[in-house]
Amino acid sequence: MSPAAHGAGIGNDDRMGSATGRTRTSRIPRAVLAFLAVAGAVLPATATVTAATATTRADDGERLLFRIRDERVGESSGLAVSPTHKGIVYTHNDSGHGPQIYAIGPDGRTRATFTIGDAEARDWEGIAASTDRATGRGVLWIADIGDNMDGAWPDVSVYKVVEPRTMEDATLRAVRYRFRYADGPRNAEGVMVDPRTGRLYIVSKEFSGGVYAAPAKLRTDKVNVLRRVGSAPLMATDAAYAPDGSSFVVRTYFSASVYRSPGKLIAHVVMPPLDQAESIAYTRDGTALLTGSEGKDSPVYRVPLPAAARPAPSPSPAPTSARPRAVKATSGATAGDGVFGVPMPLLWVTVALGAIGIIAFIAYRAGR
Numbered sequence: 590m591s592p593a594a595h596g597a598g599i600g601n602d603d604r605m606g607s608a609t610g611r612t613r614t615s616r617i618p619r620a621v622l623a624f625l626a627v628a629g630a631v632l633p634a635t636a637t638v639t640a641a642t643a644t645t646r647a648d649d650g651e652r653l654l655f656r657i658r659d660e661r662v663g664e665s666s667g668l669a670v671s672p673t674h675k676g677i678v679y680t681h682n683d684s685g686h687g688p689q690i691y692a693i694g695p696d697g698r699t700r701a702t703f704t705i706g707d708a709e710a711r712d713w714e715g716i717a718a719s720t721d722r723a724t725g726r727g728v729l730w731i732a733d734i735g736d737n738m739d740g741a742w743p744d745v746s747v748y749k750v751v752e753p754r755t756m757e758d759a760t761l762r763a764v765r766y767r768f769r770y771a772d773g774p775r776n777a778e779g780v781m782v783d784p785r786t787g788r789l790y791i792v793s794k795e796f797s798g799g800v801y802a803a804p805a806k807l808r809t810d811k812v813n814v815l816r817r818v819g820s821a822p823l824m825a826t827d828a829a830y831a832p833d834g835s836s837f838v839v840r841t842y843f844s845a846s847v848y849r850s851p852g853k854l855i856a857h858v859v860m861p862p863l864d865q866a867e868s869i870a871y872t873r874d875g876t877a878l879l880t881g882s883e884g885k886d887s888p889v890y891r892v893p894l895p896a897a898a899r900p901a902p903s904p905s906p907a908p909t910s911a912r913p914r915a916v917k918a919t920s921g922a923t924a925g926d927g928v929f930g931v932p933m934p935l936l937w938v939t940v941a942l943g944a945i946g947i948i949a950f951i952a953y954r955a956g957r
Contacts, residue, residue, distance in 0.1 A: 650893040651861055654879070655697035657887045662691055662699075665887045666778070667716035667827060668868040668879055672727035673752060680868070683883065684712040684735060692756055697889075701756040705731065705763045708748050712736065715780040715827055715868075718752075719787070727752030731763075732780035734791055740774035744812050747780065747789065767812045770801060777801075778867070779821075779828030781837055792821045792828040792839055800828075800839075800851045819851020827869045829878075833900045838878060840869035845878060847898040856898040861890045875900040 657665055657680065664683035671677035676695045688708040692701045712735030719728045731748040748763040768791070779792030789803040798821035804813050821828075827840040836855055838847045843866070845858040860866060863882035870879045872891065876899050881889040 658697045659699040664883045666867045668870040669716040669718040672720045704760045706760045714778040719782045734777040736776045744769045766807045771816045781828045781830045785834040832875045
């Protein structure tokens with residue numbers, strides 16, 4: 590597969606407007622949301638935590654960039670920043686809508702609507718952007734990977750579309766790739782592409798989710814097999830690769846986890862409170878994240894990354910007399926650290942067991 594994921598986002602120097610608006614009430618029970626907020630923060634996934642691990646809060650420089658103004662976008666379920674059109678962010682609706690993607694400008698207004706020809710919008714849950722190294726053209730990957738019944742569909746699909754050169758309404762031709770999981774059906778909402786290898790990844794949305802790698806070369810004449818290569822946080826709703834490929838982020842309803850590679854956690858990032866947090870993407874310079882929500886007048890926020898999760902600065906000549914200085918982790922942890930002396934693995938297991946009990950109780954009360 591020749592395209593390399595750009596992982597691009599809006600740069601810090603892009604000017605964005607902001608405005609007020611309404612958001613839709615979450616479809617998830619509040620009791621479950623409250624539990625997931627705690628469990629998601631304490632039990633992200635089984636991962637190797639290093640001394641470089643850091644945490645940043647959503648109010649640490651977080652700002653509202655814009656709200657999506659298009660009334661046709663009522664369930665924004667993914668974000669991808671254009672690799673070639675500055676200030677353009679692509680989004681799409683969840684299930685129950687047509688096969689369209691919307692190019693949103695810095696003011697939150699739609700610049701163009703693109704219909705994906707011969708595509709089926711069964712349950713679109715994510716979108717990623719990449720760059721074809723051979724042509725320099727942008728490439729969009731639209732993931733029809735939702736499966737709330739965990740096996741309702743014999744396979745899932747990802748549509749590959751060459752990014753249009755102009756922001757004018759049009760119908761775009763797509764290449765469809767079909768997928769199945771090596772370890773059985775999964776519900777998923779995250780899609781991302783590694784810019785260094787061009788490999789496509791799907792992140793499942795489960796209590797014990799996983800990162801699944803697609804074959805290095807995708808085939809259109811048969812179903813491609815997705816194989817699990819690592820764990821994912823509790824109920825992941827989206828994912829994206831950094832522009833330089835040095836890391837990737839996985840979004841949940843309440844936070845985001847940044848990884849150096851599957852299983853190797855770099856940082857947790859607390860997200861702004863949203864009714865139905867469904868999307869995430871990197872800014873163009875890789876120093877911050879963009880995140881959005883479903884609902885009318887859906888907000889899109891910019892959330893800065895901690896230093897440990899940002900791309901390494903480009904090397905520059907240093908004076909010969911300069912001495913290297915030790916770098917101190919801002920908020921570190923080791924694999925053996927815990928809370929009140931309790932080892933983290935034991936703490937995670939305890940929280941997981943408590944999670945099962947709480948959810949079972951909620952389900953029992955709801956069914957009475």
